[in-house]
Amino acid sequence: MTSKVTTEVLEKGTKQVKTILQIAQKQKTKIRYDKKAESEFFVDNSALAGFTGERILYMSVRELIENSLDSCEINHILPVIHLRLKLLDGLNDLWTISCKDNGIGIPSEKVPVAVCSFLTSGKYVEKQQRGLFGVGLKMIAAFSTKDTDHPLRVWSKSEEESQCYFDLRTDIGTNKPITLFKKNVKNDESQIEGDSGFKVEAVLRAKLSPVTKNKIYDYVSQTSIVNPYAIITFETDEGKVTFKRRTEIMPNPSREVLPHPYDMDLKTLKKAILNFMNQKTTLQGILSNSFQKMSNDKAKEIITRAGLPIKPADKYDEHELIKVVNVCKHTKFQSPNTDHLSPIGEKILTVGMTSEYSIILNKETGNSGSQTQLSAKILKPALTAYSSRICIVNNRPTIVECGIAYGGDIPSFKLFRFANKIPLLYDEGSDVAREVISEVGINKMGISKKEVKEQYSHVETKSDRTVEYLPIHIFFHICSTKIPYKTAGKESIASEGDLKKYMKSCLSDLYRKVSAQIRRELKLKEDENKLRLYKHYIPFIIDAISESIKIDSKKLSIAFQNLAERYVSGELTNITKQIFPDSNQKRNQINNKKNNDKKNTVNNDNGNENNLNKFDTRTSVPKHGNKTKLDKINIHRKITKK
């Protein structure tokens, strides 16, 4: 055989080489068609759920907090969440993460599947929730099973049930839970204090870089901004912080809704028909009962236009049904309703914005080297504003919410992005919100680039966008059942459909709303800068004068400082013209005129008098200013009362 091939190769070379290649290919292409368990698929493709190397702990924190919040909000329970992240074994990079909430818990017989089996979820309905896919918690369970020999520890108490405890692991090959141990928890070992709740504790193998650690801190504090009604305690090796509850108002829970006809496809239609199998309902009835904005008449009209004969609903074949789908795509319906969406709302976002927590790491250097100590600080802005829009993106109703917090304790520009109340922290540069901010001019605030740059010339920003010089926090929240994420990691939103247009109009609206206050704030800032200039330059002037002529320099200095304060506060409007070398007559004339002017001014605005009555440091001036400012804004007054 071999010799024969060789001679043939020599004789008709190329043809033979082809044959050999074909043989080789045949051997390769032998494919085994296996079914992979969901769990194995997700573990192999963990990036789909965002669980990639560096981000494992970040994603775990995220998933656990989101589950807990969802679990509370579904029954309108004011959330109390306790999150713990501690290093267990530094040598092997093992971390213990645990999260406890006072949500509705999970019925005990469902706990193992709900925790361990991928694509098992109580959230597969048409309404806005944080988690959707039934993947997050399972991912933690699978990673824990894969990388460690520790079981996942779960405590759950759902209503009218006693508290139960599980040791669980995932059988990654079959997507089935393994219950190692199960017991009812006695009162003295109870982990859940209230009527219901859920606690999970897992050991994970992961590395935590300082960058990721900061992202976790950011994530928790930003979560507290949009969930000011939740108490979130966060405990790490660096300390413990508690984000207090600042309001008891909770957003209306989202409700499940019927799909909109624009979203109808063969699958949804067949599913609808299947739902009515046992009842003798016509197609017309099924349509009007299964889709929103679909009246009986409208359903009839659609069936007629599709040209379908009247027969029992289950007798239609796919070729007939697709006509119904097609007709729906070309029919006008009312806009979808938004009951299934749960925006943050003006009240709650405003509470969040006015009591924004920021986590601070205090470095303490002691005998045992430097130690960091965690603490939380509330940033109180001078003013806030809110605006929202309802729009249709990708045929889905979408709510855009936008908020602004300005001045006060806010040190510099920052953009906050949320999608369905989840903070987005990565890929800010490619997010549609970034584009929106660049494209909406700050002149809408009634201030010019030049003014801003003059007053905030010391601000160090890499960007040349003027708005980033301002001490302003801009918040965007997009809620929809189908957020147009740019990537599978769900960290940035694409500029799809009219989304950007609506976001821009929202932000412009806000800029206009705050323009008067920002102008005032900027004026305050200008005054502050001016007062600082006076403070720095008056000594030079006093020295020059007192060295040249006999004068009480102390008295002169005090008088000049008073003068400067009065001038900055607007009490003193005109300056005299001093004519040199000297012409006293003219001088007196001007002075007289000036005194008259002064009287007028004082009459005109008595209110301004107290605005700045303290000359001196930079800190005292804005504080005073802010106080008067806050009184002028309604929202803030309400909050203060509470």
Add this chain to the structure above:
Amino acid sequence: MAPKDRRHQEINNKIRKIMKNVGDDILIQGIMPSLEIPKVGYDNTVWSDEKRMLTIGNKTVQIGPNSSKKIPTFAQYLVMANAIRKLLDEEMESTIRGMYYATLSTVGDEKNQQKFWSGQDDSDDAIKAIELLTNVPREEFSVTSKPKGMISGPITLSVGGDLIDCNLGSRATSQLIPTNIRDLEIVKVKADFVMVVEKDTVLNNIRKSGFIQKYNAILLTGSGEPDRATRMMVKVLNEKWKKPVVIFADADPWGLGIALRYKIGSESLSYDSDRLVTPNSKVLGMMFSDIYEYNIPKVARLAATQEDLNRANDMKKKPWLQDKRWKRELNLFLEHKEKCELDAFFKYGFKYLADTYLPNKLREAGVI
């Protein structure tokens, strides 16, 4: 300690008066002080037919601590005024750079620290402001600039009592024109006329050729932009000693500008023209037309830069340069876009400038 010099006492009194007015405004009147200063620059420069020179108009500016920009300026002016007062009290003299150093300091706290002067330009401006406020030229404050003007020829100067004969026999050097003009006096002038050239290199060439001895002339240069002492020297020689003055500069807009500095004055010093400008002086060269009349070889001509052209266009628009002769010359320049330095005559031999071109021009003008 009061200065002995009466003139110095007067100046110090003026400065004290300024300080007192500012102090009174603050303490007694309770109003923002302000200094009214004549505005310096193109839009407040006026041509005087009577004086035949540029003078300052009526516009003024108010400098008071009433805006973020003016607070530092106001402080700078007062600090400079005080420094000048001290200088006079101590009977010392200083250059403008010395005044800059004497008043250097930093402003603000650790967080917002900046320099009191952002550069010497700032302090020069402050000195100018004090000149305008007191109506006294800075030379009288004993604040001078570094000397750069040079003089050669049959003239004897007295500087603080020391006699200096500028008719240096060696033909090898010139005398610097002192800038402390209060100590300067002209004792004796034997020359028939005064010739001002733009640059010292040209002056050296002419002096070496024996021009001074041959034509009994005084040679003078400001080494580019002339300082005040040089301009005053020219004026005194012309008006007090009745010597004709002729001016030669390069054939480019810059050179023409310098020549006119002597003859009609400048916008930035329009307030001091009475002391500095010599209206009877004659600008003889080098004219743009000379490039073609003397057929300067192409290789020695320079192409005009955009800056030159802009400058020429600006000059054409100035109301005081509407004279036919200047317009014709500027148009010639704008048309050919060529300029030429006096040094270009060296192409015809090192003595051509002094032996041929200058005598020709002087004869045309009837000076020799």
